[in-house]
Amino acid sequence: MEENELRAALRDTITLHPEPPPMESKTAIAAARRTAMRRNLLAGIGSAAAILGITLAVIPGQGQTTGSGTGIQVAGDPSGASLPFPTETPSWADSTPSAGEKTGPSWPPENSGDATADTGPHYQNGKKLLTAVVAAVPDGYTAKTGSTSDGIPFRSHQSTIEGEFWRNMAAVAIGKGDGVGELLVEVSEPGNDLPSDACALAKQFWGRGGDCTPVTVGKAEVGVIHEGDGTAWAGYRHSDGTVVYVMQATAPTYGDPATNGLQPLADLPLTDAELAALATDASFR
Known part of the structure; x- marks a missing residue:
């Protein structure tokens, strides 16, 4: 894939996905405080997420084909749901899942979908x-x-x-x-x-x-x-x-x-x- 094709695919991705609504200031501050207290966020999780997003955008079979004629497919979740990004690599990350095995995060029961205990x-x-x-x-x-x-x-x-x-x-x-x-x-x-x-x-x-x-x-x-x-x-x-x-x-x-x-x-x-x-x-x- 050449540079112009990649540029066209990224442009289509931005065009087809509208900008999310802004967060309320109170919610944004609370979220920022919670994440700032975790030292691993200072190690560059934002950069890793950006690289992950670009990688998914150019992997065939991860979404629907754009109209640019390049054959590049844009990553997307059909359900529209967003999954939390774990702050540390869980212990299961280095294992190879067997056929049909669930590969998503499996936090303890007291954690409701992320690494923070709720009960x-x-x-x-x-x-x-x-x-x-x-x-x-x-x-x-x-x-x-x-x-x-x-x-x-x-x-x-x-x-x-x-x-x-x-x-x-x-x-x-x-x-x-x-x-x-x-x-x-x-x-x-x-x-x-x-x-x-x-x-x-x-x-x-x-x-x-x-x-x-x-x-x-x-x-x-x-x-x-x-x-x-x-x-x-x-x-x-x-x-x-x-x-x-x-x-x-x-x-x-x-x-x-x-x-x-x-x-x-x-x-x-x-x-x-x-x-x-x-x-x-x-x-x-």
Whole structure:
């Protein structure tokens, strides 16, 4: 297939498929917050999806023939339904399905169509983690309830299956005076492939990297990283393989201050030593 034929096929695809309606701002912000909290999205899922779309567009037998006379067929789902794009490669992906075997994602029963638990024990683990995070809010700060003026909850939690292990996350907006910041904890259960070295581990948090300072807590070594003046996090790996990240920020990691009127905290709530100690806290395991 030559370049002009490919260009014609892509043009027909765009012409035959109308632009989807825009999302409401509240829905868009909530969706963006949920996906931003998953570090693997920083690795370029959008690029992979774009390549997949182009590949399907030029594979014969994947849809209906366009009217360009090139013989190229455009990918399409006759039912018009859209399937969720998993955030991690499930364990079944490397196996070869037998004839007639179902090849779609097969998440656990507590997951309704994607990698995030909606019910069941892992969903409850996320709720328990949120309770522990609220209890860890430092003195002088309050754990906010309710939601922002644009409808984003001040407290949230989620549990997702990441291949062979589960990752739980919980976040709470914390207030002091007119300022609002955030305390967030992410826990990867044993079976994860995160590094053992304290600083190498800290740099893996959402793939953000940064200059790390090792902090000693008893006999434990914790990696602490600052990102500017308004964000810092600590990472610690327990002896059983459980990995805990604790992040603090002078402003929530979601929403638009110009829209919801939130003012940032004047300073980070925790010192590096306090942040590191919190990462080793047994209540987050």
